Amino acid sequence: xxxxxxxxxxxxxxxxxxxxxxxxxxxxxxxxxxxxxxxxxxxxxxxxxxxxxxxxxxxxxxxxxxxx
Numbered sequence: 001x002x003x004x005x006x007x008x009x010x011x012x013x014x015x016x017x018x019x020x021x022x023x024x025x026x027x028x029x030x031x032x033x034x035x036x037x038x039x040x041x042x043x044x045x046x047x048x049x050x051x052x053x054x055x056x057x058x059x060x061x062x063x064x065x066x067x068x
Contacts, residue, residue, distance in 0.1 A: 010016035019034040023042065031048040034040040043051060 006020045008018045008020070010018075016036060019032075019037075021032050021034070023030045023032045028044065030042045030044060032040050032042050
């Protein structure tokens with residue numbers, strides 16, 4: 001499988017960032033979210049999907065306030 005790594009830089013400070021990458025750990029595919037290379041969260045597929053849906057919901061709330 002391809003190794004994927006995305007890096008998102010904080011809006012206010014360039015020194016803060018979040019990296020997202022695919023990890024293979026104990027024969028399971030996980031999505032690892034790293035914060036500044038010193039903290040991380042490993043999500044299985046169903047949790048990553050729920051996280052993505054929640055993030056989209058929060059983005060839509062911002063859009064609704066902007067359009068309102």
